[in-house]
Amino acid sequence: MQRVAWFSAGISSFIASYLAKPDRIVFINVANQHPDTLRFIADAERILNQPIEIIGSYDYRQSVDEVILRDRYLNGPGGARCTIMLKKRVRQEWERRNCADGLTYIWGYDSTERKRAERTAENSEFPCEFPLIDRNLRKEDCHALAEQLGIKRPEMYELGYANNNCIGCVKGGKGYWNRIRVDFPDVFERRAKEERVLGRSCINGTFLDELDPNAGNMRTEVMPACSFDCVGVLEDDE
Numbered sequence: 001m002q003r004v005a006w007f008s009a010g011i012s013s014f015i016a017s018y019l020a021k022p023d024r025i026v027f028i029n030v031a032n033q034h035p036d037t038l039r040f041i042a043d044a045e046r047i048l049n050q051p052i053e054i055i056g057s058y059d060y061r062q063s064v065d066e067v068i069l070r071d072r073y074l075n076g077p078g079g080a081r082c083t084i085m086l087k088k089r090v091r092q093e094w095e096r097r098n099c100a101d102g103l104t105y106i107w108g109y110d111s112t113e114r115k116r117a118e119r120t121a122e123n124s125e126f127p128c129e130f131p132l133i134d135r136n137l138r139k140e141d142c143h144a145l146a147e148q149l150g151i152k153r154p155e156m157y158e159l160g161y162a163n164n165n166c167i168g169c170v171k172g173g174k175g176y177w178n179r180i181r182v183d184f185p186d187v188f189e190r191r192a193k194e195e196r197v198l199g200r201s202c203i204n205g206t207f208l209d210e211l212d213p214n215a216g217n218m219r220t221e222v223m224p225a226c227s228f229d230c231v232g233v234l235e236d237d238e
């Protein structure tokens with residue numbers, strides 16, 4: 001039985017890996033990650049004292065943009081299609097190659113995400129461990145522990161984002177996208193053009209090129225870290 005931590009390159013999954021001491025740590029790379037993510041992974045490897053395996057989708061060249069344009073889908077009630085194509089399917093392929101000896105998964109859900117953890121465990125083919133929930137640790141606790149361990153946080157946190165998601169996450173709200181407009185104007189423009197090509201928007205009822213620059217508040221918007229439970233009923237049809 002192998003205990004495998006799924007590493008999101010976020011602080012919570014880093015602390016979960018540190019506490020759980022898994023046999024293997026796996027990160028699914030997406031081309032739209034901030035470049036500093038790879039620096040964080042290298043730093044994490046040194047502190048965790050073990051390699052982090054990096055895998056990804058070569059069918060879609062690991063790109064959210066290619067998923068959007070090839071599959072003509074942004075997000076919806078079923079979730080974000082990029083999560084299905086770039087994360088869920090990549091994980092399933094990895095499982096087919098590695099499950100012969102049995103697997104136990106380690107996830108970085110914190111104590112405020114018990115329902116998400118329960119849903120993940122219910123839908124998983126393999127036993128799951130939640131070291132942060134077991135220790136009643138919140139995100140704030142994880143950031144404090146990471147600081148004590150001396151690791152520099154991924155740049156997206158330093159810029160004020162709640163998670164180290166892909167730049168231009170299709171699940172973002174108005175405040176998030178207005179912040180992307182300022183910090184990453186090329187990403188904002190590209191996603192706005194993709195919306196017009198598809199005739200659908202990331203934000204329900206509002207196209208990015210019509211978004212009021214003063215709308216929304218990123219600090220009060222709920223936006224989960226990108227993980228496998230970002231997909232709902234849509235995945236059953238894949």
